[in-house]
Amino acid sequence: MIDLIEKLPKAELHLHIEGSLEPELMFKLAKKNNIEIPYKTIDDVKKAYEFSNLQSFLDIYYAGANVLISKEDFYDLTWEYILKCVDNNIIHTEIFFDPQTHTSRGVSFETVISGIKEALEDANKKFGITSQIIMCFLRHLSQEDALKTLDEALNFKDDIIGVGLDSSELGNPPSKFEKVFKKAQENGFKLVAHAGEEADVLYIYEALDLLHIQRIDHGVQSIKSDELMQRLKDEQIPLTVCPNSNIELKVFENYKEHNIKKLLDFGLNVTVNSDDPAYFKGYLNQNFINLYENLELSKEDIVKLVKNSFNSSFIEDELKQKYIKEVKLYEG
Template identity: 60%
Template sequence: MIDSLPKAELHLHIEGTLEPELMFSLAERNAISLPYQSVEEVRAAYQFSSLQSFLDIYYAGAKVLQTEQDFYDLTWAYLERCQKDNVVHTEIFFDPQTHTDRGISFGTVFEGIDAALQDGKKQLGISSHIIMCFLRHLSAEDAMNTFAMSKPWHHRMIGVGLDSSEQGNPPRKFTEVFEKARQAGLKAVAHAGEEGPAEYIWEALKELKVLRVDHGVRCLDDDRLVQYLVENRIPLTVCPLSNVKLCVFDSLSDHNLKQMLDRGLCVTVNSDDPSYFGGYINDNFRATQTALGLDNQAVYQLLRNSFNASFLEHSERARHLARLDTLYQELSDD
C-alpha cells in the first residue's frame, strides 16, 4: 500500500541525498580528492554516535559540489527517487552557508537546484518548494549576511528554516533574521526538539513563529506543548530512520511516532538525509510500520498529514487529498 499511494515529503536536505556513487563521480569531474578509496568505504563511515558526528562527514561530502551542473545532478537524482517512491510534492531544504563559506556563489547553488526542480515539474509531474536553511552552529550575524545575499531569489523560495547542531544553539539566537524573513513574505520552519529539549520547540513557535516544526519528537516531554501543537494544528516533520541513526532513539521500536499520532498530533514521515541514514521516504514508512505495528489506517493518516502540512496552495492540496482518498478506498476494497 505504501508504494501505491501518493505522498508529500517535507523534511529533506538536498545535500543529504548525495549518494556515494555520485560523490565519487563529482569528485572526479571536479578533480577533488576524497578521503575514501571506494563507495564501500564511504558507506562504512556512515556510523554515527550523534548529530555532530554525522555533520562532520556531511560537510566533508558537500565539498564535491562545485558547479551549477553538480547541484542540478544532485537534485535530479533525488527527483528520480521521488518518482519511484510516489512522492508527488516535495519541499526541500538547502544550506547555502555550507557552500558560500567555501567560495561557491549563492546563485550557483540555487540556480542548479531550482533548474532541476523546474524540470521535475515538467518531466515528472512533481511539484516542489525550496526552503533556505540557516546553520545554527554559525553566528546570527552570518545568518543575516546570508539572508541579505539571498534577496534576489526570495520570490523563488517558499520559506526559511534552521538546521545543524541543535545543542547549545537555541532558536532564539535567530529571532531577528526570522523576523526579516517574515517581513519579506517567507514562511518559517525550524528544527527543534530532536536532540534539544521541548523548550526549544516553544522557542521556535514563540520567537521564530514557525508554521511547522522539523523533528519535534521531544514534544511529548511537555503535555502543555502537546496540547498547544494539537489545538493549533502545528505539523511535525518526523524522520524515524534518521532519529535512530543519530541515537535519538535506541531502536525504531522505541520511537514515539505512534504515541504522537495517537495523541492527535499532525505527524508526517520523512527521510531527512536519506543517503546517510539508510532510507528514502518509503523505506522510512515500511520500517516504521513494521517496528511500531502501524495499521493501514495509520499510514493513510500520515499520508493525509503530509499534504495538510505542506505549503501547497489550497486547490492543489485538495486535489492531492482527493486522489489519495480515492486510491486508498480502492486498495481497501480489494
C-alpha cells in the same frame, strides 16, 4: 500493507538536498572537480555512515558537500533525488538547502539555487512533480552570518518559499536567531525550524514563540511535556518527523522505541520524511515500511500520515485538495 505504502502518492516536507548525495555521485563529482575526499571506495563511504549522534553525522555531511562546485553539480544532485521521488511515488516535495555550506567555500548563492531550481523545473515538466525550496540557516554559525545570507536570498525571493534552521542543535537555541527570522517574516518567507530533535522542549517553545515558525522539523522531544503536547494538538502545528534519521543518530535506540505512533494517536499533526536519506539508510517509502514493521501502524495510520504531509505543505489549497483526493482513492 507494503504494497499500499509503495503505491500511495506522497509529499515530503523534510529533505536536505545535500543529504541525498549518494556515494556514487560523491565519487563522480570528486573526480570531475578534482576534490580530495577521505575515502578510497564506495564501500569505505558506506562504512563511515555509522553515527553516534547528530554531530558525528554533520562532520561527514559537510565533508561530502565539498564535491559540489558548479551549477551542473547541484542540478545532478537534485535530479538524482527527483528520480528517487519517482521511485517512492513522491508527487510533491519541499526541499531544504544550506547556502552557507557552499558560499563559505566560494561557491556563489546563484550557482547553488539555479542548479536546484532548474532540476525541479525539469521534474515538473517530465514527471509532474511539484516542489518548493526552503533555505536553511546553519545554527552553529552566527546570526550575523545568517542575516548576510538572508540578504543574498532576497535576490531570489521568487524561487524560495521559506527559511529554516538546521545543523548542530545543542547549544544553538532558536532564540539565537530571533532577529533574522523576524526579518525573513517581514519579507514574506514561510518559517520553519529544526527543534526538539536532540535538545529539550524549551527549544520547541522558543521556535514557536520567538521565531513564530509554522512547522517544527523533528519535534519528537515534545512528548516530554504534557502542556506542549496539548498545545501542538490544539494548534495542529505540523511536526516533520524523520524516523530513520532518529534511529541512525541515536535519538531512539531502535524503531520499537520511536514515539511517532504515540504522537499520532494523541492527535498531533505528524508527518513522515527521510531527512538525509543517502546517509540514513533509506528514502521515504523505507521510512514508512520501517514504521509499519516495528510499530504496527494500521492502514488508517499510514493514510493519515500521508494526508498530514499534504495538508501541512506550502502549496495552494486547490492543488492541496487535488492531491488529498488522490490519496483518498486508497482509503477503501
